[in-house]
Amino acid sequence: MAKVVIGVDGGTTAVKAVAFDLSGNIVASHKEGVPVEYGKGGEAEQDMTLIWEGVAACLKGVADALPAGTQVVSIGLTGQGDGCWLVGTDGRPVRKAAIWLDGRAPERVAQWLEDGKADAVLEVTGTTTFPGLAPVLLAEFAETEPESLANAGWLAYCKDWLRYNLTGVIATDYTEASRNFLDVRTVGGYSAELAEKLGLSDAFRLVPEIRPAHGDGGTLTAAAAAKTGLPEGTPVGIGQIDVAVTGAGLGAVEDGQGWLILGTTGFVGALLGSVAERRTDVSMVLATGQGTQVLEFLPPMTGTPNLDWIRDTLGLSDKEWDEIEKQARTVPAGSGGVIYLPYASPGGERAPFLDTNASASWLGMSITTSPAEILRSVYEGVAFSLVECVRTLELTGDLIVSGGGFRSDLVCQILADATGQTVVRQDAPEAGARGAAVYALVTAGEAADLTSAAGMLASDLTSFAPDPENLAIYQKTFDVYVASREAVRPVWPAMRALRSASQGE
Structure with missing residues (x-):
């Protein structure tokens, strides 16, 4: 029986699902456009339900295109990072997602830069403060939309929202957790102290469990199976933020390796053994969940x-x-x-x-x-x-x-x-989906580690x-x-x- 692994990439303007055979060849793919809604006050929002519907349609398109008898060993996930994706206790979106492009809060960013809150964020999470960062948006909504935070059950990111719809599992990984309150210096967990310094102690309850990117993200529910055309019980991985997971899709998983991405935004980054090796204090840092390893990167907004x-x-x-x-x-x-x-x-x-x-x-x-x-x-x-x-x-x-x-x-x-x-x-195209598939191979036990999985799905250069x-x-x-x-x-x-x-x- 032929085997494939599916990588899902929840991008900003398009979502896609790509099925790879275990030699890295693309067997089937499907893409759906998703709209971004811009407001006059700098808002950039997306309908979370539409994004899930788009991904479900992509998975259905891939499922329909697979040869009869093909076994889907696992589904890997990635997606756009940052922003504020609030999910209620009923499992439904509280409001539209304010995405990473959101620019409604420049005054708050300026204030945080002046009063030391931005320094606190940088010290703990390794992240420079900008308007589309989750803590900034949480603070903004606490002031302008307190009902949104009151009705929220947890803070998701794009891939986490997709996984919840596929498996019902509420979780995130280390790269996404690094974008709110994770202490990347110790990789020991979220920092309640940082949340308190930012005046976000009430919002701290929204952070989800952190699991390794190659960890167990649950299995496809009966409802999701019916919607996507894929078998109920198919394993689903945890995944990573898109800029990080792309490294695996390019074969970069070891300390010292780096890569560049040019899409809606840019990205230049390198894997380091620990945050102590950081090369500049204007960069951002993500814990990868691989011991003390971090990804140091610069993400210019100047893209395609x-x-x-x-x-x-x-x-x-x-x-x-x-x-x-x-x-x-x-x-x-x-x-x-x-x-x-x-x-x-x-x-x-x-x-x-x-x-x-x-x-x-x-x-x-x-x-x-x-x-x-x-x-x-x-x-x-x-x-x-x-x-x-x-x-x-x-x-x-x-x-x-x-x-x-x-x-x-x-x-x-x-x-x-x-x-x-x-x-x-x-x-080969689709490095993000390929990277998600690399992690999913480890999730499914088809590869012993990330290096082996990345080698299996490598392509020409x-x-x-x-x-x-x-x-x-x-x-x-x-x-x-x-x-x-x-x-x-x-x-x-x-x-x-x-x-x-x-x-x-």
Whole structure:
């Protein structure tokens, strides 16, 4: 009987389920789009029920596509991290999830930075404070929606909400727990003292049990089996936050290994033996649950939405990405001196610096600037954001990359040229779902450990070597990029105020 393992990835704008055979080949997959609702006050929310319905549809699509007689050995889970996903004691959402993109609380973040609460969060959890962080949103709701917290039974994250619908198990893993009150210095459990310092002692009751990512997440219930078309009793894993689980999908599970992701946001990170090895205090840190191991990372908000936006702005929405990149390649490295600052997220920027007022802009333009130069400058700006993170974390050697943004050969080449390091891209798609499947193989007992499981599901790679001539150009361009940002940064608050005023907020 053929065996498959299914990885579920609850992404921000799309959810998917992917079935892999035990050699890492994709047997079946299904994807569903999920909407994000943006408000004028910086809110970014999603309907939790719609997300579960989308994942159930994905699993049903995969189940229907599997050859007859196929055995599903386990289901692994991952999903978008952060935000505030409140579930009531009746098992239903208390409100829509305020997701990681949420920007309703910049004033609270500024206050925490001033009064020392942000320092307390950093010291205990290893996390820098930003508007979409769960403790910030919990504090916001305690003030503006006290009924939401009063009606909540537990604080979930995306993958935990999905697991609850699949198995009825209320739990989380160490990576997600690191995003609220877990003490990553000892990995000994949640810190009630931190919750008290943040004025969130009442909300502390909402944190769930922590289990290892490869641990037992229960089995598929009869109701979930009927909805998904998969066998009742199928084992389901605990899983990890998406940025962490992707490492396993890329084969990075040992101390010292690192990787980059470019999707809706960016990610640059590396596994360390303990939090004591942390390389910068502007990073975020997640406990992995593998002894004292932590993942240190920088998650810039500057991802592929920049590229989607410039595609539409230049009237290229009817063009394929290959054709768009061909146009960008007509311009030499440096984009004719045009610098693009890619801070387009409504929530500002969080890495490698924190500024809720960060805004996107161009500099160095003139009436001779061409559309192609504007286009290429956006590719370069997005890449430079990652370059800055690579330098901050002092990553050396080859750069292993994944995510939809890195399907672009141009982005990969700019990253290689700007860092002077070879960029190595996994050819197979769905690294997040693949990583979830890696953990699920251990959950099901099909692999003895993560290293073995990652080897089973490994895929082919493509390398991008740096161009020495472009390296020289990009060293100068990158320096101007950073200097330009620092020059314009003092007026970002005023720019944000003008934006709000012009929109009638």
